Amino acid sequence: MGASQNPTVAAWPRMIALVDMNAFFASIEQRERPQLRRRPVAVTNGDEGTCIITSSYEARACGVRTGMRLREARRLCPGLIRVTARSALYAEVSTRIMDALRDQVSPDIEVFSVDEAFLDLTRMQRLYGSAELAAEQVRRVIHAVSGLPCSVGVAGDKTTAKWAAKQRKPNGCTVVAPWESAERLRYVPVTELCGVGRGIGAFLAQRGVRTCGEMAALPVGELARRWGNVGRRIWLMAQGQDPEAVRTDAAPPKSIGHGKVLPPATTDERVLRTYLEHMAHKVAERLRRHQLEAQQFFIGVKTDMGWVGGRQLTAEPTDDSRPVIMLCRRVLHEVWLGQPAFQVQVTALDPRLANIQLELFAQHNPHRGSQNRTLDEVNRRFGSLTVGPASLLGRSMTADVIAPAWRPHGHRHTV
Template identity: 60%
Template sequence: MGESFTHWPWAIIMVDMNAFFASVEQRDCPEWRGRPVAITNGLQGSRIITCSYEARAYGVHTGMRLKEARRLCPDLIQSPARPERYAETSAAIMVSLEDITPDIEVFSVDEAFLDVTRCQRLLGHPEQIAKRVKQRVFEVSKVLCSVGVSGDKTTAKYAAKLNKPDGLTVIPPWEAKARLHDVPVTELCGIARGIGDFLAQHGVHNCGDMEQLPISVLARRFGNLGRRIWYMAQGADPDPLQMTVAAPKSVGHGKVVPPNTRERTVLETYLLHMSEKVAARLRRHEMEAMKFFIGLRGAEGWIGGKLKLELPCSDGGAIMALCRRVLNEQWLGEGIHQVQVTALDPKPLASQGDLFAAAVPVMQRENTNEVMDAVNDRYGEFNLAPARLLQRSSMPNVIAPAWKPFGHRKTV
């Protein structure tokens, strides 16, 4: 194919699925298409995770209480979240995009960056490649997406949100600085309230103001992130695509409990649920840990802290023993709203020589866990589990913000 266009030195496409969870539900339930749909965490969920564009037209939005949303939109359809279904659809989309370019960063369950710089000679202008991306996403998933195209990740992500739903916005690299000039800096991905307040104190409100602020000011305060922000605001984000999943710094799960829970048996059930989820995830990726954060969140903040086992392990019973220590030693009966169990130092399984140092009961638990994992892998999570978990919360799992379709991040 001859080049009849200006070859971009860098070409980044951001794919952003439109109201993804709600779109999947409308796809799977055709009678809901064109109607206001709100996703909640199970039928018990009282706060909206996301909603369809038809619901948004009434003023319904993410984070709104369902009761308030129904006042705005009496015909609102409540749909319990199905995170496994969303993860399955997302994974299929991400895999299909590899047919266009292998250079993909899965940014979240419903967003991805594609570096198509090297595809231009074969596939044409970046805008043409973006149209191909939109078509590919729809063919695979039957859900729509919005796409932004530019020469860097931040500008491409900004472009993707300009024309929703089902939009395609192109900002050529040489126009990026001018296009961002009057855009508030807080509209750029990664510039939250804290950084935004710091910038405002230094006279930076819009991206165009950034040029007047020495990069050293940001570098002293935020390090390399500060340097990146300085370039981001000028349409020249230097951050490359992150195409590999770094080794985990932690592996954790948490859950909201019924408000102001004071019953120890209820808290023990929730903590055991989270302990077993963390342990199973460690085993799935052939990891173990010795240090854990066990937390109970009350009205005054977190109770608990960092605790340590004698030996690294991936056994839910051993982790639960730490949870009981927190209940026995730090919880005074106050109302609890949330529990959290996190492995703080996950590492690959110990060598064979280290295994002989383990006590026989530990080896027996490992054998039991192996059987339990095999059953649950085949028949579904917690089909085989400690009896207490028959009383676990009926609220479904959720997708973590850092979800990826591969590696240790592939979890709900």
């Protein structure tokens, strides 16, 4: 691994690192295209995309931020260069990085997102000698396999490590020893901690807790009564004692879904039907890929008044898109009333391992499963929907977006 042993350094009870890739998508584009290096770059979804997914640090210096519309960003940064996202490339680079970290730094890794990972270094402390040397090894490994910069935070718990990684960007390292964490977090707003959103922040503010240091004066029971175990964890997080372990295995999926943003204020039923059917095909393909099936599906169309649609049931658990498409058509015919729509969503709500023993009285097409498997193999080899129904010829051609729960392997490996 390239690190020297130093058994004289006192071991931490736990040592956890958070790796945060810096402006990940934009950094990959600058690596791939030398003409973009040291230039303000904004990445959008598709050639017509107007919402910024991420931006380079040169653009951020001008005030450009994720979620900003391209027109506003260009007012702040007239020289801004828009680049179309290449999700498959980003996922490939992330996979290389995560695999290298597992093989060359620590086998105890939790992929938190496409550009973040927790590493439990507790068992590796004698090998690296210190948190600083461990963090340097992380950065060396990532640069060797990707050529990209990253920031690393090392602490005695996950929450403090994630906070620490944000303190020196880009390409920095921050170490917070376990016995220093409460003091280092004392004046940090509680809403800066991962998982503490505005709702929990408002709840705490009403009780006089705005900074982490003020948390100790609040009885833990206050949070536990309102938020249960989550509340207890937040109370400990604010004091640098997050008990959450690094999770090396992805939890079984609670849902599998796909959505797509529509052209603005869509009222054409044919367009809606095409988009919904496309999402149904993507969900069914993922179910088959992981030997899953589902019977409950959320079929939704988003309008100015919120989502219309809701939970729908197929006759029996399925991994076939056809019964899901029938549910989509039912929602359009019975629930959607022609109001302008902006987004569609199809989600399998109860994925479970496929039942290979057929129900006695269920009607099955003995050829459908083999047909689907053959089409899946063709499409995985030559690209999504290389072979597919004619009804999807008018589908959206915007690039797929990497899901927040993306993982390099397993059921969350999808864009």
